[in-house]
Amino acid sequence: MSKTAAPAPALRTALTRQNATSLYEQIAARLMEEMEAGLYEPTGRLPSEAEIGERFGVSRVTVRLALDKLVQEGAVVRKQGKGSFVAGRQMRHGLDTLRSFHESLKLQGLRATMQLLEKKVVTLPDDMRQRFAPAVRGLFVQRLHFVDGEPIALGESHLPYRLNDLSWAEVEQQPAYSLLADKMGEGPARADIAIGALAADERLAGALQVAAGSALLLMRRTSYFGSGACCDHTHFYIRPERYEFVMSSTFRPA
Structure with missing residues (x-):
């Protein structure tokens, strides 16, 4: 692709004023x-x-x-x-393959990076306790996802307590699925994913550099080990301008 400079703004470019095209x-x-x-x-x-x-x-x-x-x-x-x-290149997240959000961006050849905003041990909310039972504490991680230096998603994850001793650098640089595999010896075997939408509040608008009230995609993901134990519960708040979810389906006669 050419990298030549854009036309100088002060230079007049003639339009066809008699043309039927406005x-x-x-x-x-x-x-x-x-x-x-x-x-x-x-x-x-x-x-x-x-x-x-x-x-x-x-x-x-x-x-x-x-x-x-x-x-x-x-x-x-x-x-x-x-x-x-x-407009930048469209980003796609395949729903028919179990893959981390960050990894799905990298595999498309995009310059994807993460910034860790928060990492702390928390007492799990009631609905989280049901998922992670019998655990009552877990690791909460909040990360911004960037493509070409621009924020495109905020991820907020509850993960097993055993990941709490990972360093800040490890959590910032590795996707959740990779952290689970490295620390616990296995990655997720399946995940339940739901896609929705919401309006950005002031907190999300500030993090994602959009106007308050802007439409965002919301992906809720709950991942499980092969044993059935929950290993990840994450909300991704995603700017929708360049992002879409895709999957392949096979027709099965009734």
């Missing part, structure tokens, strides 16, 4: 061509609305219509307080 559609098409040519790499940031308006000699309203069109087509994402960016 001005904003022409601008959207021009910007799309430039995005496909890689002119806004490596950051992916488009010029500001004012710069685009100056370049094409149109109003901010026309520029917003052009950007709205690109957002609706999935080519551009808006980041509050930062501007408009070329």
